[in-house]
Amino acid sequence: MAFHVPQIDISPYVNDGSAEEKAAVAAAVDTACREVGFIQIVGHGIPTDVSAGLASAMDDFFGMDLDAKKQYRTPPSVNRGYAPPKTESLSLSLGVESASRMNDFFEAFNIGDSAGMHPDLDLPKDAYTENVWPDSVPTFEPKVSTYYEQARRVAQTMVDIFEDALGVEEGTLSGLTGHSIDVMRMNNYALPPGEIELDGDLTGMGEHTDYGIVTVLWADQVKGLQVLGTDGGWHDVAPIDGALLINLGDVTARLTNEKWMSTLHRVKPPIVDGTIERRRSAAFFHDGDYDAVVAPLAVCIDEGEHAIYEPITVGEHIAQKLAGSRAGKKNTTAVREAARVGAASS
Template identity: 70%
Template sequence: MTEDVSFEVPTIDISAYVAGDDMDARADVARKLDVACRTVGFMQIVGHGVPTRVTDGLAEAMDLFFGQDLETKKRSTAPAGANRGYSAPKSESLSLSLGVESASRMNDFFEAFNIGDAASLHPGLDLPTSVYAENVWPELDARFETQVLAYYEEARRVAQTMTHIFEDALGLDRGFFEGVTDHSIDVMRMNNYALPEGTVDLDGDLTGMGEHTDFGIVTILWADQVAGLQVLGRDRAWHDVAPADGALLINLGDVTGRWTNDQWMSTLHRVKPPIVNGTIQRRRSAAFFHDGNFDAVITTIPSTVTESTPDLYAPITIGDHIAQKLAGSRQGKLNESATRDAERVKSALY
């Protein structure tokens, strides 16, 4: 028999986990999610319960910040090493986090603003402030912080709901993820893909955000319905993905891939924004990364290891794993530990 490698990002209604307790309905959601995680690693969710006024508020806040001039935005840059505040265009190269060197060495042109949980939220744990850094808030209308945090908390709730579904889909005891996420490295990155004409030389190789996998457990993505996001399918081709009305995009990260021995897919994706009349069409997104506890050790779930499928990964802490990834994307260091990821990228590109 020939393996079906057709590409589809399924839409899954998770309302049974958000607003109901029908166990049959929940079992159906978990089954659909399991199929999506094994075949594509991406899905759209509806029935998530995030109010439209909150997503509208997020979009308004992003417009408020990114609409400022570059020098003003740079005042919100965090100290070196802190995953917070403003990142200017062409300051990162995400493909390096996968151990892949770009032939052009042109860094990704998106700009971003990051917030996340700080060590001060967990006073008894002595967490590293380089990872759990304090937020850097711009001097803007107070609505910015209020609207961003309102969505941040909703996205965190959705991420926690997704991990409950993961437990059911994987046959894990309820509470498995709570034990490794009670001081999770949660970060939200607001992205803006638009540069004034003449800022960069536009050509066919322009990269908004280079091919990469996300680092943690699960990503909750709000995005404009503008072309640009592409996902690598099992057919080794890149496929365009855009959210349906009111939907959030969900994808798995490397930590979940490691836990499941790659039975669930941490899928490669990138952003190749459209160019219209020599100008990049604007695209906004906000990715909430639910990455897990800094000191949690990723060890393969025993049920995913068989004689025909040996354990693919050595144990590693989530903190060490993410540090290796960030050293690539932020510091320009090729991630030499990402051999499996690099092979996947090269098989698609060459």
């Protein structure tokens, strides 16, 4: 079967369509999650000017001198603020060491929900960290925050669709997200434009799975993102006009006993005729509540099957993954994901 990322119009869920329209969307999402794990969604309702505002804010920040950007750097244990190029290795979140031992060639800026947003709960501040905003770019915070709330709405809509697609009661998945660890990572592939000699091991962003329930990705229409297909090969994926890319994370793979799989993906340096093209993306991660315990749902365990995963909290799982990508500590718990990387063709 040829690799294909399906396009799905989710407007019946955004605009309160009929039961029949919603059922068609849910069925299409179920098929996509079982066969690919990536979806192109349209009809998501994010205004064009909001997405454009996000892009311009990213341009303003990443366009600053490196020393100026480094003022907003945080320690590896803090998943906020600026991360310079070559300071992370996402393949280590899977327990996989890159052949070249070369960290990823992207720079990023992270924001997310803080403990202060949930004053009635005693949430750990290391998971719900306060944001670091670049005061040298005064328009950055309002533009990014506006998009962030829209992306959160889309992620919550996708969770509603997932519940219908899996045929579970309302609240089965959304009940895990009352104080979800939500983070948005804005990425800029930071190799200088122009002609450059590259060895085959240079990586824009190493192979990895996302950590939580669902990821909402805005990206330039520039090649670079590659998804691992069921054929064992890597396939280029770029959004069509006006679309967002949706992919599943590890928490959803655990909940569905891998009926739906957290799809491996990576970013290779976008090079055309020896020239590196600039590429930007912003990934909104809807990961679930820190203290939510996740294990395969009964509806996803067929007769004669067993639960692939033991119960674990979202917080424990994410801590293991972040220790790999940000702190350089090989994640020894990602055995199944690492085996998939090992079996993939280059």
